[in-house]
Amino acid sequence: MSSHPCFSETIDRRTHDALYDWARASYGASDDWNTLYLNGLALGRLNPFWRERIKQDWQEGLSEISDDLCLQTDNWLAMGDSLQHLAHEWKSLGLLHGWRDEKFDVCDDAGKILFALERAAFRPFGLMSQAVHLNGLVQTDGSWYFWIGRRSPHKAIDPNKLDNLVGGGIASGETPFEAVCRESEEEAGLMPPALDTLRPAARIHSLRPVSRGIHNEILHIFDIVLPETVRPENQDGEVAGFELMNVSQIIETMLSQTMMHDAQLVTLEALKRYGALDRQHPLSLWLDSLCR
Numbered sequence: 382m383s384s385h386p387c388f389s390e391t392i393d394r395r396t397h398d399a400l401y402d403w404a405r406a407s408y409g410a411s412d413d414w415n416t417l418y419l420n421g422l423a424l425g426r427l428n429p430f431w432r433e434r435i436k437q438d439w440q441e442g443l444s445e446i447s448d449d450l451c452l453q454t455d456n457w458l459a460m461g462d463s464l465q466h467l468a469h470e471w472k473s474l475g476l477l478h479g480w481r482d483e484k485f486d487v488c489d490d491a492g493k494i495l496f497a498l499e500r501a502a503f504r505p506f507g508l509m510s511q512a513v514h515l516n517g518l519v520q521t522d523g524s525w526y527f528w529i530g531r532r533s534p535h536k537a538i539d540p541n542k543l544d545n546l547v548g549g550g551i552a553s554g555e556t557p558f559e560a561v562c563r564e565s566e567e568e569a570g571l572m573p574p575a576l577d578t579l580r581p582a583a584r585i586h587s588l589r590p591v592s593r594g595i596h597n598e599i600l601h602i603f604d605i606v607l608p609e610t611v612r613p614e615n616q617d618g619e620v621a622g623f624e625l626m627n628v629s630q631i632i633e634t635m636l637s638q639t640m641m642h643d644a645q646l647v648t649l650e651a652l653k654r655y656g657a658l659d660r661q662h663p664l665s666l667w668l669d670s671l672c673r
Contacts, residue, residue: 386518386525386606388657390628399636400649401664407642408589417506418451419460422489426507426588426595434476434505438467461487461496468502477501478593479537484553485510497553504594510550511599513561514647516582517546517569517613518606519625525655526625527648528613529634530568532641533621543640545647546605546613546623547571557581557601568620569613571605579605583650585671587643599673602647628657646671 392400415432417425427435427450435450436443441463442453454460471477484497487508503510517528528546532539549564551557561579565571583602588595613623626634631648634640640648650668652658658665 386520386604386655388525388628388652388655390657391659392628392632392652392657394659394662396632396636397659397662397664400632401662401667403635403638404646404649404664404667408587408646410588411590414507414595416449417508418446418449419487419495420453420457421451422495424487424489424495424508426597428507428590428594431505431507431594434471435467438470439463440467457495461498464496464498464502464506468499468505471505472501477505483550485550486553500550501593504591504596507595507597509597509599511557511601512548512550512643513557513564513601513603514545514644515547515561515565515569515579516602516604516647516651518604519609520606521609521625524627526627527631527651528569528607528623529626529631529640530613530615530623531621533619536619539641541621542644543634544620544644548644548647551601557603561601561603565605567617568615569623570616571611571613575607575611576605578607579603582654584673585646585650585668586673587646587671589642596643598643600643600647602650604651628652 413429415427416423417427444451454463468477472480479501481500483500485500486494486497488494519526530544532542532544534540547564547568551560582604585600587598587600635645653665653668
């Protein structure tokens with residue numbers, strides 16, 4: 382039995398084309414978006430609604446470069462406090478939904494942490510967040526399968542949608558490895574002894590419009606090869622269940638649009654790495670362009 386996944390079945394050209402059409406329709410920047418500068422750094426992206434809302438509600442220094450917005454405070458601590466205060470106001474007005482009382486870090490291009498902010502505010506400001514996704518792979522009778530989770534019907538975002546084995550945001554002060562281990566225990570009941578084969582596999586940039594603003598996120602992708610005897614069991618109520626799927630079944634879910642956007646993106650990246658996609662097709666080249 383191999384410890385390295387390899388998919389012998391390749392996807393046909395028509396399916397490649399259909400998935401590439403989905404990717405182009407779902408991801409990428411829009412001409413309607415503007416850049417948000419914070420203390421001189423281009424850190425966010427704004428759709429027209431949130432651009433005008435910030436212009437109306439921001440109480441500190443504000444200027445415009447063409448249609449881009451520039452917010453200014455005395456220092457990064459003040460910037461974080463002012464954005465948090467603004468987000469609280471939007472929440473009280475019923476404009477900002479999904480408040481979690483959890484914070485994500487805002488970083489510069491070099492990865493230096495500038496300040497932390499309520500995670501629900503990242504999409505309105507189009508700030509770059511970070512998340513972990515875990516591909517769970519199993520070899521059965523010589524064939525490889527993915528463990529696919531189904532989100533709880535009570536989830537605020539994408540209820541009942543299919544997902545990766547594990548996925549979740551990286552909290553303020555947390556490393557990607559710490560986050561994937563925490564999420565593996567909470568969502569799939571995988572404790573450290575079962576995580577021996579967990580390894581980082583890729584890092585890609587997800588950029589797409591969503592109902593709350595702009596989803597701008599670095600996805601830290603991990604893979605794990607699990608024994609046939611290990612079955613994931615959800616612990617936190619966020620996953621309704623898990624099932625094993627081969628490549629054909631996964632492609633069927635993708636084409637029927639029953640999988641979460643980023644989970645589908647992460648799974649496609651894994652299929653490319655493991656030989657199920659044509660490396661020269663525009664879909665694969667587009668996936669390569671997302672790597673960070």
